Amino acid sequence: MDAMPALAVRGLSKAFDRPAVDRLDLTIRKGEFYALLGPNGAGKTTTLRMVVGLLKPDAGTIEVEGVDALADPIAAKRQMAWVSDEPMIYDKLTPLEYLEFVAGLWSIDTATAAKTANELIDWLGLRPHANDRCEGFSRGMRQKVALAGALVHDPRLIILDEPLTGLDAGTARQVKDLLHARVQAGGTVIMTTHILEVAERMAERIGVLAAGRLIAEGTLAELRLRAGRGGSLEDVFLTLVANGAAA
């Protein structure tokens, strides 16, 4: 495995009314599926929004695939895709037009973009609606379009914030399969989720944030050891968060 991490965060801090992220260190290896867990307000979304360039940190450094994301944000953004819990699509564009737009923003050449876009459209079952405007799409279909947009420029690092919220079982399965395939192909996925079964089943490593700090990190087995108890990830997570709050 390549020694250079996909994402390296050092001393990252951000405060609003109170510290949201507090001197956070985080390293995500290449080709890894990493789940970031934490209670509401733990700083998960703030951390990821700083990584993708939507928020400016108060302090700290961010390196994406070896690129200093604060010094050269454009180069860092070329390596990444961001999928939020609220699908960022345009109602008046069709899925194909949306993918064309995203490919244009990432300066992907026409032949590559067209091939990838059509593959994604087929893979996600959007072919019958490829030329329909997105305004009539269900939440699941909108999230699929957003996900296709995130993948059309073949990012090395995909960052997803609660991507499965509100999806039906079938769509959630498709999204999970797609993410799994990306990791198999050597990509890196970082995902926040409140659905602990998903993290338990899909993530190779899990990080637990509380009050803006990483209170535990490792495989499920390592987290069980750290929590001093067995059981499901839910049991381990609740114990870790309770211990973190007490500390």
Add this chain to the structure above:
Amino acid sequence: MARAKEPSLGWLARNELRLSWRDWQAMITAGNKRSLGTALTVLLVVGLVLHLPAYAMLGPVGKAGIHEDVASLISVSLIVVLYTSLLLAQAMETVTRTLYSRGDLDLVMSSPVSPRRLFAVRIFINALLVAMMAVLLSSPLIDVLILTGGWHWLSAYVVSIAVGLTAGGLAVAITIGLFRLLGPRRTRLVAQVVAAIIGAAFAIGIQVMAILYYGQLNRRVFAVSSETAAAAPPAGSLLWLPARAVLGDPLSLLVVALAGLVILGAVILVFAPRLGEHSLAATDLPSLRGRARSHRFDPGSPATAMRRKEWRLLRRDPWLVSQTLTQLLYLIPAALLLMRNFGQATGVLIVIVMVLVTVGGQLGGALAWLAISGEDAPELVATAPVSPRAVTRAKIEAVLGAIAAVLGPLVVALAFLSPLDALMTAIGLLFAALSTIRIQLWFRSQAKRSNFRRRHTSSRIATFGEALVSFSWASAAGLAAAGTWFAAISVASALLILAAVRAVSPRKAAAV
């Protein structure tokens, strides 16, 4: 369990009024509760200040009094029709919005309250609000007439209320009529376009009359020629009933007031039982899946992708097109002037230069809001490997391109009549559009595209700034076309306005 009585009409009305008040409060304060007092004070001051131009306009009329001759009745009737059309346009817009927004519809229709009762109250309250607006808008004019002419002008307030109630009722009838005729899908757009046309029709009609009969009319409050007066029905005709009511004739006043109540009552009786069903039909429409023709997949550069995206979004939003149409309607008089003077003396073309530049500036502000503040996927654009500067530049190019597509043909047509006027128009348009775009950049705040109608409430300074700077550039272009150096004063005025707006703006265009 004992059942409580069904809510009374009064209880339902109180609830509707509370919701309307909160909605209005949010609109005038842009959602900031603390600024309500300030907003109300500003409204009061503006209302008082408006009495000054009203005095200048109607003070002499009030002092001299108005004789009930046909010419006067025509003038007053035109004012009543103008006012009714404006109120009707506003009421139709409100009714369409109510009909097509789900809001509390699920709660209402699933509750044990009779929908007929609830929608009867809703129609009545809407009409009442239109009547209140009618009174507020007309108060400076009527107050001046009362102050200078006497208490009998109080009758104008009664007519104002009756006209408001009538407009509120008719708006429901017209919208439901369209709904039945065209179906729920087309009604929204058609109703909004009709409202826009009705709202603009009379103002445009007056301008058209002024253009067509330029130099031939005896100018009074409204231009009424002796030929028109002679051809009109006699003073005793029922047609002049509203005008006679305004002038204080007690019987006419009673008839007009009763007519307003009867029309509204009839609308409530006929349409209230069905309004809930129509609302459900409108909001439960299977979502429109407009199809686009399959096209060659060609992403292009980031700037190309951004411009193409903006143009596609504009072209495919009929509601936005209808909003833009309202502004373009005001070009009709200019176009008429263009046709009338084709090949004749070009002096009057200066008016066209000024109208085009003003509309261009306003259009620039509106489109810039959509492209800059109304970006529906801001995070996608912000996480793309494109600098904010490049994104903004592409959006500005898209806005300028859209303005060129709309107004370009008129400038080209103007060039056949007067190349100099066309050149001044093009330059004025460019500066006016760039200025209003710049103001939008200074005042940008992320909003949903669907909030376009309320964009003015987020910053009144930006709104006034856009209007003033558009007028200044229009004036500069017109004066330059006329060949006078006074144009420089207008240019200086435009620059001063821009500097003042920038000084009070939350951001000073760091992006560009």
